[in-house]
Amino acid sequence: MTRERLALPLAALAAVVALAVTSCSSSGSTGSSGASGSPTAPKAASAAVDYNPQPYDRVRTGGTYTTAGTFDDQGNPFDADATLTAARIWFWYNADAITYSPTGDVQYNPDYYSHVDVKVSGGNQVVTLTINPKAVFNDGTPIDWTAIEATWKANNGSDPKFNVSSTDGYDQITSVRPGADAKQAVITFKGVDASWPALFSTFLHPKAATVANFNGAYLKKANPQWGAGPYTVGTWDTHSGNVTFVRNPKWWGKPGKLDKRVFVKLDSTAAVNAFRNGQIDYTATGSAEGLKQISGINGTQIRRGGSPFEYSLYLNAKSPVLSELPVRKAVLEAIDRNQVARIEFQGLDYSEPLPGSGLLFSFQKGYQDNVSKVLSYSPADARKELDAAGWTAGSDGIRAKNGRKLEIGYTLIGSDPLDKALAQAFAAMLKQVGVKVDIRTVDESDFSKVLSTRDFDLFLSGNRSLDPFGQRYLCQEYCSTSASNLTGTGTAELDQQIKAVSQIADLDQQIAAANKVEQQELQQYAFLPLFSGPSIYAVKDGLANVGATIFGTPLPETIGWQS
Template sequence: MRTRLALPVALIAAIAVTATACQSSGKDSAGSDTKNTPKAASSVADYDPTPYDRIKDGGTYTSVGTFDDQGNPFNVNATLTASRVWSWYNADAITYSPTGEVQYNPDYFSDVKVSVAGGNQKVTLTINPKAVFNDGTPIDWTAIKATWKADNGSDKAYAASSTDGYDQITSVEKGANAKQAVITFKGVYPSWSSLFTTFLHPKAATVENFNKAYVKKAHPEWGAGPYTVGTWDTHSGDITFVRNPKWWGKKGKLDKRIYVNLESTAAVNAFKNGQVDNVSAVDAESLKQIKGLPGTEIRSGGSPFEYSLYLNSKSPLLADPAVRKAIEESVDRSQIAKIQFQGLDYKEPLPGSAILYSFQKGYQDNVSAVLKYAPDDAKKALDAAGWKPGSDGIRAKDGKKLEVGYTLLGDDPLDKATAGAFAAMLKAVGIRLDIRKADESDFSKILSDRKFDLFLSGNRSMDPFGARYLCDFYCSDRDSNITGAGTPALDKKIRATTEIADLDQQAAAANQVEREALRQYAFLPLFSGPSTYGVKKGLANVGATIFYNPLPETVGWQK
């Protein structure tokens, strides 16, 4: 699952803390420092991994967070916030280690078998006989089937986040009994586990409920797991989870898990005052404030986050690929990274792909292969396209100024500085950037309605199978491609990569197709960085986990 971040860069809970970009004459074609930059981003995990039996019973864990407008993580409008909240009162059936190895949760799937016959893959999931939704409905093969039906794209009324993989399933059938689901694919789909890390209650999988039931609402009766909803305060945005009396597996170690709805500055103060137990250090100042606090550990490691600049190809001025390319050539990504990374001792190469991270096998720097930081070339291209500089330096054509909007959420200084840098870079080639402020609560609507010209947003990988998500970023007919760019011919090439059975070969093919997709000049990866947190000592299985999402019952306080 690739999950879009719900807040501006400096405000997202668990955002990557980014670090100082180097000042050097040794820059590559994308504008990054090559002398002192490591070849890959950090792949270190730092979360105090602690066995279940070494965690004490009881206690409360409080952190910053809230529910999202759309709480169904399978919905196209859901974000990272929704996925995190969902996992505390719904099934966590399949997880991954920090480096991406598959882990099956026996409290849900007591046995998993994968076979290939006649070139087609079959996955048999045997469901724990005790597994039951909170409303008393057995968790059985119908939940797997309902999840597939909602997400496979056959019914366009479902606003599904991603149909990839689900659309290669030809059937989900009852096995030896109702507690066994037999999933048959057309061909082989090696990353199948990413499709059923969690699943929907059949009642939640109707079109109406899939799209609307979880909008600012929880449905604990359709959930399952060691915790359930205690309070869900739609006024404050606070949430409390408590132990679920209907849970059949390992009981949750905590008495309560609490999310409090605070912005980043307030969150740091709350941590300093002991009101929350961990906090994301979003910049040098917040890290400085929490570093050295008594009873505090700084946990920092690799990050499966990436932040990118989205160009709306449906906007009148940005409909011209030449203008979009000129904008991208005008952006010095190393300077954007310097702003984001200021005051912190961390270095990484500029990201070169939307689908794989530089610490992953198969990664290639596709951005540098198709684009260079070249403001002089941008000027020439705009000249050739008929955009001539006016007396104020801003270009115009047919009486219309070359002015594009940049949507800025909230008022965080780091976000403002980043917007200002974009404005200065574009002004240098004759483009005026109109910075338009919007409320953080408008995030989902801005994207779903494409109410932007340029927009900075991020994605978080919930699994290691990056090549699977090529279509989500670049297919012209996919709602998740918020740039609107692409062509049917390119879509066909993208979808062909999903039919490659070998993961290494699939990644190689996806890299080649991504280079073609990046030549639409509507999407520009900017930076990643590590994840860094201040955590109260003794809080186990919390921190920088990369692809790992610790099961809720394993989170708690050490004995």
């Protein structure tokens, strides 16, 4: 999938199901801004899984699986405006050709790719995908090399009219052509791309890969005729926001176990109540109060494990009040991430080290704490930064410059009490250094709009990593030209360094180089990783292949009720 790192609001965690599952927000540690300050703090975020894994033949045929959820404004997950919601819905009626184990091992789905061959010739990588001869889109179009070609052309950046999430990797491909026949796609790279599976874990119908359809055909709309998989759209209610998937009669593989997969549009609070009342089969939480509400219900169980999420504070450098680098640096120096962690994880019996990167998780090979190398929590230093930049405190303690007060907006998504507590904590921290924070609350449904229009000064948002190759999204996160760079920072020089990283063939060396570039990007002082945390779910007894899977992606036909 093009955008393997998808954004979502904090409150949305209790209402979304990414791929087979949803993960929950959480965590921090108890140390200073760069490292854990407690001898008992863990050295890495949790990599535990808990999802009742069951083989296909141990899942009974029949039944309905219902959760909170709805479709997104932009339903094409390759689009820059898509969020995790788009990936969640896409998963249920489009190709899941490459998935991952919980630890990140690549798994090829033979229903789509019956054989995969990777070779390097003359320093250039050639990937040959042999496509299952039975594979066909729902409209009858064969799934062949043209789907791979169309996906590449839409995402490689050669046509700027495509609103792509990221060109990373696609722009290293020099050609996609047929092999022995139309059912074989031969992909040739310039150099070597060790994490290429992230590019073609799913693909577009060639008709969906025109500019008009790529950007507009999935706006609050499904296109089941262009889909392919064990399920297809049953109902898509634009009035209620509810979505139902049913078995796809045109599917050539093992049939889906469920009769229906239902998403009901509910906010996070309503989802908890619906679970307690038995109306939905699964819900998630990231708070102690939420955990209390979903625990101890007859016929249910709590599943918890690690998380492929990372939540960060974003500063909009395009906002006039945050256009000055010293102001942005002072804001970040004033943020006590340990306090944020204490608020976020109170009552959850969980701790983790403060995240030091926006690319990899601390349990992954090659992870490095880059934040601590460029930033420390220090209100005293924040005050000095603001003094030197000419912002002086008034009688009310709020700083001003040239007759303008230092007031910053914080955009809060939804009405979740924990989210409100975090917003108020940020306001209190910044008030201590003379910065006034105005909290503006918008509806959860406006999340995508806030991102696409960059309608914020300060914003807390998360990424769900759908694959283990975090370093490949260096440009998506930080390039000055990237539509997914929420901060609006970056320079042409750093863009070139990022591009050079993408050309490194050895995966370990690529990660090491990405860490060095990220340290420079972090010195733009517009992005601060805050926490990753546990995944905590309440599920009805017997629900199989759903829960905390980290990078794991159980196929949709295996999800259901244990026999």
